[in-house]
Amino acid sequence: MKSFTYERATSAPDAASKAVSIPGAKFIAGGTNLLDLMKLEIEAPRHLIDVNGLGFDKIEDTADGGLRIGALVNNTALAADARVRRSYGVLSRALLAGASGQLRNKATTAGNLLQRTRCPYFYDTNQPCNKRQPGSGCAAIGGFSRQLAVIGSSEACIATHPSDMAVAMRVLDATVETVNAQGQARNIPIAEFHRLPEATPHIETTLAPGELITAVTLPAPAGGQHLYRKVRDRASYAFALISVAAVIQPDGTGRVAVGGVAHKPWRIDEADAQLPRGAKAVAERLFTGARPTPENGFKVPLAERALASVIHEARAS
Amino acid sequence: MKFDTPAGTNPIDQMKVVGKAHNRIDGALKTAGMAPYAYEHHDAVNNAAYGSIVGAGIAKGRIRAMDLSAARRAPGVVAIVTAENAGTLGKGMFNTVKLLGGPEVDHYHQAIALVVAETFEQARAAASLVKVDYAESEGRFDLKAEQSRAIVPENDGAGGRPDTDTGDFAAAFQASPVTLDATYTTPAQSHAAMEPHASMAAWQDGKLTVWTSNQMIDWTRTDLATTLGMQKEDIRLLSPFIGGGFGGKLFLRADAVLAALGAREARRPVKVAMPRPLVPNNTTHRPATIQRIRIGASRDGKITAFGHETLNGNQPGGSMEPAVVQSRFLYAGANRMTRNRLAVMDLPEGNAMRAPGEAPGLMALEVAMDEMAEKLGIDPVEFRILNDTQVDPEHPDRPFSLRQLARCLRDGAERFGWNRRNATPASVRDGRWLVGMGVAAAFRNNLNLPSGARVRLRGDGTLIVETDMTDIGTGSYTIIAQTAAEMLGLRLDQVTVRLGDSAYPVSAGSGGQFGANSATSGVYAACVKLREQVAQRLGFNASDTVFADGEVRAGNRVARLRDGAQEGEIVAEDRIEWGDLSRTYQQSTFGAHFVEVAVDSFTGETRVRRMLAVCAAGRILNPQTARSQVIGAMTMGVGGALMEELALDHRRGFFVNHDLAGYEVPVHADIPHQDVIFLDEADEKVSPMKAKGIGELGLCGVGAAVANAVYNATGVRIRDYPVTLDKYLDRLPAVS
Numbered sequence A: 001m002k003s004f005t006y007e008r009a010t011s012a013p014d015a016a017s018k019a020v021s022i023p024g025a026k027f028i029a030g031g032t033n034l035l036d037l038m039k040l041e042i043e044a045p046r047h048l049i050d051v052n053g054l055g056f057d058k059i060e061d062t063a064d065g066g067l068r069i070g071a072l073v074n075n076t077a078l079a080a081d082a083r084v085r086r087s088y089g090v091l092s093r094a095l096l097a098g099a100s101g102q103l104r105n106k107a108t109t110a111g112n113l114l115q116r117t118r119c120p121y122f123y124d125t126n127q128p129c130n131k132r133q134p135g136s137g138c139a140a141i142g143g144f145s146r147q148l149a150v151i152g153s154s155e156a157c158i159a160t161h162p163s164d165m166a167v168a169m170r171v172l173d174a175t176v177e178t179v180n181a182q183g184q185a186r187n188i189p190i191a192e193f194h195r196l197p198e199a200t201p202h203i204e205t206t207l208a209p210g211e212l213i214t215a216v217t218l219p220a221p222a223g224g225q226h227l228y229r230k231v232r233d234r235a236s237y238a239f240a241l242i243s244v245a246a247v248i249q250p251d252g253t254g255r256v257a258v259g260g261v262a263h264k265p266w267r268i269d270e271a272d273a274q275l276p277r278g279a280k281a282v283a284e285r286l287f288t289g290a291r292p293t294p295e296n297g298f299k300v301p302l303a304e305r306a307l308a309s310v311i312h313e314a315r316a317s
Numbered sequence B: 001m002k003f004d005t006p007a008g009t010n011p012i013d014q015m016k017v018v019g020k021a022h023n024r025i026d027g028a029l030k031t032a033g034m035a036p037y038a039y040e041h042h043d044a045v046n047n048a049a050y051g052s053i054v055g056a057g058i059a060k061g062r063i064r065a066m067d068l069s070a071a072r073r074a075p076g077v078v079a080i081v082t083a084e085n086a087g088t089l090g091k092g093m094f095n096t097v098k099l100l101g102g103p104e105v106d107h108y109h110q111a112i113a114l115v116v117a118e119t120f121e122q123a124r125a126a127a128s129l130v131k132v133d134y135a136e137s138e139g140r141f142d143l144k145a146e147q148s149r150a151i152v153p154e155n156d157g158a159g160g161r162p163d164t165d166t167g168d169f170a171a172a173f174q175a176s177p178v179t180l181d182a183t184y185t186t187p188a189q190s191h192a193a194m195e196p197h198a199s200m201a202a203w204q205d206g207k208l209t210v211w212t213s214n215q216m217i218d219w220t221r222t223d224l225a226t227t228l229g230m231q232k233e234d235i236r237l238l239s240p241f242i243g244g245g246f247g248g249k250l251f252l253r254a255d256a257v258l259a260a261l262g263a264r265e266a267r268r269p270v271k272v273a274m275p276r277p278l279v280p281n282n283t284t285h286r287p288a289t290i291q292r293i294r295i296g297a298s299r300d301g302k303i304t305a306f307g308h309e310t311l312n313g314n315q316p317g318g319s320m321e322p323a324v325v326q327s328r329f330l331y332a333g334a335n336r337m338t339r340n341r342l343a344v345m346d347l348p349e350g351n352a353m354r355a356p357g358e359a360p361g362l363m364a365l366e367v368a369m370d371e372m373a374e375k376l377g378i379d380p381v382e383f384r385i386l387n388d389t390q391v392d393p394e395h396p397d398r399p400f401s402l403r404q405l406a407r408c409l410r411d412g413a414e415r416f417g418w419n420r421r422n423a424t425p426a427s428v429r430d431g432r433w434l435v436g437m438g439v440a441a442a443f444r445n446n447l448n449l450p451s452g453a454r455v456r457l458r459g460d461g462t463l464i465v466e467t468d469m470t471d472i473g474t475g476s477y478t479i480i481a482q483t484a485a486e487m488l489g490l491r492l493d494q495v496t497v498r499l500g501d502s503a504y505p506v507s508a509g510s511g512g513q514f515g516a517n518s519a520t521s522g523v524y525a526a527c528v529k530l531r532e533q534v535a536q537r538l539g540f541n542a543s544d545t546v547f548a549d550g551e552v553r554a555g556n557r558v559a560r561l562r563d564g565a566q567e568g569e570i571v572a573e574d575r576i577e578w579g580d581l582s583r584t585y586q587q588s589t590f591g592a593h594f595v596e597v598a599v600d601s602f603t604g605e606t607r608v609r610r611m612l613a614v615c616a617a618g619r620i621l622n623p624q625t626a627r628s629q630v631i632g633a634m635t636m637g638v639g640g641a642l643m644e645e646l647a648l649d650h651r652r653g654f655f656v657n658h659d660l661a662g663y664e665v666p667v668h669a670d671i672p673h674q675d676v677i678f679l680d681e682a683d684e685k686v687s688p689m690k691a692k693g694i695g696e697l698g699l700c701g702v703g704a705a706v707a708n709a710v711y712n713a714t715g716v717r718i719r720d721y722p723v724t725l726d727k728y729l730d731r732l733p734a735v736s
């Protein structure tokens, strides 16, 4: 770990402006991802701005019947919130399928969205990795790629976004609220928040430098059945091979997003439209253009089967 | 004491303390965080500095240049050790590859430097500033590709011949009406002990003290002396508590060598802990195997031909994974053969991991037995019993000391409800789950090693036991205390046990499931001597004295035990040695594993529902610690069956998933229900304790029982471990 300086932010605009003006500055929230990466020197911020004291730890009702989740609400509290459990069950389920109780107590809403990939080569500083060290190459292509992306990947990077929560946020059409160094707020639809790797896999979101997440808002409840299905080799405490978040209405329509397959939660509007016709039709549309590696080709049929499971469950109850 | 005739009746047979369930006597220390592990002997030295290991960034090649300037300038740096300034180093008996590499690099993450600094953080930060210029060369990383160049090793990895032939396998196989010829693979596995390898070293007046985490004090002390070119007597090794070993800490490894070199260079004590991401490639692992099994049988299910061939890779001079060992003993059959082949490769060093040989061997063999039973239309439990043997199949004049495999299978089948298994695969459903049951035999040879101990009877009637035996979380402290208490007629709380210090008599150490039986036998021997001395002091005739309830009795004379030590502590030391009984009798441990799994018909995820192990392993010294060993081993078996695999990058020659996020071992949610039964046994041909090993038996066969259950659930036979869903998803029932 490189040595660094540390301060507690006093206000959101102040934090955002310092993040721009102080070279090598970075926000820290729960620290469950950033600290691990700092120990391995995959991230080496020279200055940490602790945003925990900014009061973004509340979940509030919005005027249009939705919820505004403070950026620092931790994953345990969010999963346990009665409103979330009642009206956004997919989010609660996705959170509880992730990490462990201890980690969820520390992990924050914003931090979770911004957690970095679990590509094993990204973690090994001896290996070339365009995401860690732009331009160095990608060791995963042609290597051990069982967990990596099957769609939306590029010649530069085939990593996935590992979050469970983000997949649920995607299916719920969440909006990310931010404030920038100039103190201006903006709303970023979750669909536009995470980027595909293309030629610049080290740029993972559409956040501008220094832009601070203040909240994530959910629109009014969509009703329907809320399901989250995470598939993994061991029963708990493992990242998803693939996961499916779905909201399915009594008439069989609905929406679905898939995790563990791409550099972002994977959702295609036209695939949603296929839901009444079943998993196969949805999966065909979702995975048009998929380019799996020889080791992870199973993810495409697996996602279809998990979808089938979710649809089956929705119909059964 | 030499054990060369079967044990008659002896004081252990009273089983007042031995054989009873006792909490671990070190349990309170551990749960309170007061048991110091290697890195935690904070009070033992002043002013310790911290060493951070630099691992090689390539798998094979040479270091052209190493630029240490930035690291030297980094804050807090005290010293840097590399092959250039370490002086001439010897190589120990038990490590294949040099523990400090350079200029040649033999494998990925081989240690090539140690950076020592005032704090751990400074050392780690400075270590990352070491710049290495490598000349990379081609390496041999793919076992399949090396198969054709494999050599015949010196031995089978367990001291046996590499090739064995009995009768005429080829002809008998050809003539058999029912045959199986199948190839199985097992992946490389990592021990994944909770505590990584760690050591602290301090020099004083040319003598070295090393606090470490090690299973075998004397081996490691000897190898450290060889490596450093010292007299063994000038080294003291201490390893009182060990956070798991599983074979990964049997040997001297880089942490101890580098701590010693770092402390010499820095002129002060140095601590070194292996960072978790270095453990899988820097230390040893269980090598991957490719195994071919051929079985021929008559239509009524008698095995007539039995062949097992295995291949693994290792570093030049490395050893075999003895994966065919069990196949020489487990089932009858007049015509048999085994073959060991070793490919020379450039991957990290393969070596012992819990039940080396039998663990991967049975993963293959016991699936083959399941396949064969199905071909014959015989229940797999019955098929195994039908081919049971009471003699060594290669040497029919050599009986087993005690073999109750058939009873393990029968009792287990009854307890587990095996008769509810539907023999037709893929025929039991529970909602979305496909449900199946599997069975496998468990087998692991019993080994005994010489083992010494010293016992001290104090004036207050309490006893101290000293031996360099280790407790790797197994319960050695407790069973040794039980043994001594039984021998001297004391309560458990009157016995203090001191372990893991080279100042104490050399013991068997912990490994190969030889620890419990050998070390307690050594304590038994020392206690026999002590009893003689006490009897003599008290004027008793040693042969008919009884030690009970803190008293010594003979005829109608009674004395207090403590009176024996009235004039000062009585010290007795002895060592158990082993005669020919293991040659006359085949000494092995047996068991049966039963597993029920459910496979998600949609996603193919396999979840174990319940497990049962029935074990026949001689006298069980403490049913509680023994059960813990077995359920831990069963858990490890589930890991091996369903998830554990060091994923190899064939191009770059290293294990990619080198941390505990990538290398998955089971968590609680994977292990819902475990049941363990011990047959009531005492094997008097094995040791005065009449016990055998148990720590590895519990693992042997589990993987196959799981794989067989998956087959029974799905009808899909997977011969390549781990049995992960990607290997059978396309053969599950259609769902859309």
Ligand SMILES: Cc1cc2nc3c(=O)[nH]c(=O)nc-3n(C[C@H](O)[C@H](O)[C@H](O)COP(=O)(O)OP(=O)(O)OC[C@H]3O[C@@H](n4cnc5c(N)ncnc54)[C@H](O)[C@@H]3O)c2cc1C
Pocket: A026, A027, A028, A029, A030, A031, A032, A033, A034, A035, A036, A051, A071, A097, A098, A099, A100, A103, A106, A107, A108, A109, A110, A111, A112, A113, A114, A115, A162, A163, A164, A165, A211, A212, A213, A214, A237, A238, A239, A240, B661
């Ligand atoms: C062992 C382990 C297992 C895990 N398993 C899972 C799993 O199964 N599923 C899953 O989804 N996740 C899993 N995680 C990841 C976990 O969810 C994340 O580590 C966590 O959500 C990150 O949140 P944090 O608050 O700790 O972020 P931090 O580590 O504090 O920060 C992460 C990143 O977000 C930035 N950041 C933080 N707050 C803000 C803000 N307000 N505005 C802008 N930038 C910000 C930081 O600068 C940093 O780059 C696991 C983690 C571990 C360590």
Ligand code: SF4
Pocket: A117, A119, A120, A121, A122, A128, A129, A130, A131, A132, A137, A138, A139, A140, A141, A148, A156, A157, A158, A159, A201
């Ligand atoms: S897939 Fe992406 S994260 Fe992984 S090694 Fe390649 S560039 Fe790095």
